[in-house]
Amino acid sequence: MGKTENLFNRRKFLVSSVLGATGVVAGATGIKSGMSSSIMPKNDKTNIIYRKLGKTGIKLPVISMGVMRADNPNIVKAALAKGMVHLDTANSYQQGRNEEMLGKVLKDYPRDSYVISTKVKPGGGNRKTGLYTDKTTEEDFLKKFDESMDRLGIEYVDILYHHAVSKREAALYEPVLNAMKKIKASGRAKHLGISTHKNEPEIIQAAIDSGVYEVVLTAYNFKQDHIPEMDKMLEKATKAGLGIVGMKNLAGGYLDKEKQKPVNAQAALKWALQNPNVHTLIPGFTNFEQLDDCAAVLTDIKMSSDEKEDLIAARSEQGMYCNACSACVPQCRKGLPVPELMRAYMYTYGYRELKKGQDLLVSLELPGDVCSHCDECTVSCVKNFSVAEKIKDVSRLLDVPAEFIA
Amino acid sequence: MFRLNLLPDNQKNTFMKNRGLVKVTLAIFWIAVFYIHAMAYPPEPNVSFPEMKGYKIVQEYPVYVPDDLWDYINGGADAYLNYGFTDLHIAEYVKGETTIKVEVYHHKDNVYAFGMYALERGPDYHFIKLGVQGYAENSLVNFVKGPWYVKVSTYNDDEETGKELLKLATSMEKSLKGENTRPEVLSSFPEEGKILNSESFIASSFLGYSFLNEVFTVSYRNGDKSYKMFVLIPGTPEEAEKNVNDLISRAKSSKVTDDGSVWIEDPYNGSILMRRVQNKVFGCIGDIDIKLFNSNVEHMLRAIKND
Numbered sequence: 116m117g118k119t120e121n122l123f124n125r126r127k128f129l130v131s132s133v134l135g136a137t138g139v140v141a142g143a144t145g146i147k148s149g150m151s152s153s154i155m156p157k158n159d160k161t162n163i164i165y166r167k168l169g170k171t172g173i174k175l176p177v178i179s180m181g182v183m184r185a186d187n188p189n190i191v192k193a194a195l196a197k198g199m200v201h202l203d204t205a206n207s208y209q210q211g212r213n214e215e216m217l218g219k220v221l222k223d224y225p226r227d228s229y230v231i232s233t234k235v236k237p238g239g240g241n242r243k244t245g246l247y248t249d250k251t252t253e254e255d256f257l258k259k260f261d262e263s264m265d266r267l268g269i270e271y272v273d274i275l276y277h278h279a280v281s282k283r284e285a286a287l288y289e290p291v292l293n294a295m296k297k298i299k300a301s302g303r304a305k306h307l308g309i310s311t312h313k314n315e316p317e318i319i320q321a322a323i324d325s326g327v328y329e330v331v332l333t334a335y336n337f338k339q340d341h342i343p344e345m346d347k348m349l350e351k352a353t354k355a356g357l358g359i360v361g362m363k364n365l366a367g368g369y370l371d372k373e374k375q376k377p378v379n380a381q382a383a384l385k386w387a388l389q390n391p392n393v394h395t396l397i398p399g400f401t402n403f404e405q406l407d408d409c410a411a412v413l414t415d416i417k418m419s420s421d422e423k424e425d426l427i428a429a430r431s432e433q434g435m436y437c438n439a440c441s442a443c444v445p446q447c448r449k450g451l452p453v454p455e456l457m458r459a460y461m462y463t464y465g466y467r468e469l470k471k472g473q474d475l476l477v478s479l480e481l482p483g484d485v486c487s488h489c490d491e492c493t494v495s496c497v498k499n500f501s502v503a504e505k506i507k508d509v510s511r512l513l514d515v516p517a518e519f520i521a
Numbered sequence: 522m523f524r525l526n527l528l529p530d531n532q533k534n535t536f537m538k539n540r541g542l543v544k545v546t547l548a549i550f551w552i553a554v555f556y557i558h559a560m561a562y563p564p565e566p567n568v569s570f571p572e573m574k575g576y577k578i579v580q581e582y583p584v585y586v587p588d589d590l591w592d593y594i595n596g597g598a599d600a601y602l603n604y605g606f607t608d609l610h611i612a613e614y615v616k617g618e619t620t621i622k623v624e625v626y627h628h629k630d631n632v633y634a635f636g637m638y639a640l641e642r643g644p645d646y647h648f649i650k651l652g653v654q655g656y657a658e659n660s661l662v663n664f665v666k667g668p669w670y671v672k673v674s675t676y677n678d679d680e681e682t683g684k685e686l687l688k689l690a691t692s693m694e695k696s697l698k699g700e701n702t703r704p705e706v707l708s709s710f711p712e713e714g715k716i717l718n719s720e721s722f723i724a725s726s727f728l729g730y731s732f733l734n735e736v737f738t739v740s741y742r743n744g745d746k747s748y749k750m751f752v753l754i755p756g757t758p759e760e761a762e763k764n765v766n767d768l769i770s771r772a773k774s775s776k777v778t779d780d781g782s783v784w785i786e787d788p789y790n791g792s793i794l795m796r797r798v799q800n801k802v803f804g805c806i807g808d809i810d811i812k813l814f815n816s817n818v819e820h821m822l823r824a825i826k827n828d
Contacts, residue, residue: 183599184599184603187726187727187728187729189729189789189790192789205596207594207597208600209640210642210643212641250676255676279596310595312591312595399596399599401603402725402726402729406729439592461586461588470567
């Protein structure tokens, strides 16, 4: 095959102001490309809003970077160039590739120019109950932390989190606390923290009680069902000297399953920062447009009336998903497993996975004519789901012969 | 009594006015439900876990879906959602003190499953021929096959359990339906200079730009230099041209080379060389050699045409 047809529309090219003027074009011998951090587009950093991360004494811009999804080192460099300082990763993200990528990037930066946190999830836990078992050991935690440090290639992390904790017992699990204290004593972690996105108030209270944790990384967003409880607990934590880092602030980023209704990102971030007890946020941006959106909040956290209205409208969008808070379980007179029934409803109506819905219903061994014997439902769902109606609807699936669905 | 009514109560009264109409409507409803179900999940989404001698299979975990994957893998869920995750099936194989966990992540198709697998794959792993590709480390065996990304792991790191891990992974691979070949486009990249196991598929925001999606990449060595070739294949030449022009519009500078490629100085990613041919956009980043780039593009075009 000869020279390939080129269909570029040359008239549309924005011909170089630099290369074009100088006539510099790479020759066949090759030109080293790459991006020095010093020529990344920068923000005016003079107006960046900082908050102190509790008693750690670390002063952070109100927006940090959740690196979890990023696989492009240049996004991280761009975030640093825009004035973000704090980078958040975890031992498990991308099976360690995320920490490796960060490690390569950070080689080019002075150690005192950034603040880095990583998280270790102890092994041997029961992800279903959120509790640890005898397989959860100090050694395992230390081994995972060693892996993280090897990947990052740095001498210390600023914050080491006990990752994804949802039960008080787990937050205070001695082998994990012992491992973390040893790491801090060795100087390889300057501060210790705990991360949670389920039963957050319980975990924050445990963090206060522990006397070990100095930072809490918690889910906090405008769509949460327990905002007043969260606000009280965050105030309590701040008074106790804990630093608070917010995550999941965009509440999933979209209001619908089809991803046609994006959350107003700036509004959602600003909403979280209206709470002075939230010190920084870690949105997980993966492209430069999202970065610009987040970076705009570095210097401006005041919410416009449009942004407030956007969030009010967004909050009124009711999802199909039960967050399994289980507050309803003791309320049901018949002792029904309401969260599981809501999950069956989600499978059936949300994902049209009728087989999964039916399998789950069968496994629950429900009494006949579920909900038909109660005149009035005593369950009050925190998400305002019409629990009885949804249970009645989905339980009809039990009447359908399995062969119709399989 | 056999009832076939899944409609919410508030819609039921209207139907009850005419029983005949109800029957017809319900029949249509069920046909629609089955049709939608079939369309939404072309491959059979159910997973059957193979028996393993001496082990009891425990399935205590629910089937996770996009809305609740966070409950299982917390912040790691984001990447999976980006790669078309649809559902996760989990089983534990228990024998005495030994537990082997099998996690079967189902993605929307084989390309997206491969992309997620490649994202988590390390270059120094001990690769094995399992499914499309897999690797075995101390206490885990991961592999990808068709739309399935499978992780088999244990906390026991003794040699005996390691063997059983591999055995279980092998029979799991046999039990899953799906192609055992890499995404077709990746076969069009030239072999010469290719860095082993560097093939990847980036689902979205390649190079940090939201308009560069579904991009295949392979890394190369050229002497002591290295570079990455990439290709994206949008539906139409117009879309492909828009991709290139969108990138140019963000460039610090750009220039058409003598052979019709475009050299872009990107503010974030440095130099990028690109060429559009019909609905395909070929590109190169890293230590760019224009002659080598052209030769690679010609190779890829021939390979794609021969498919």
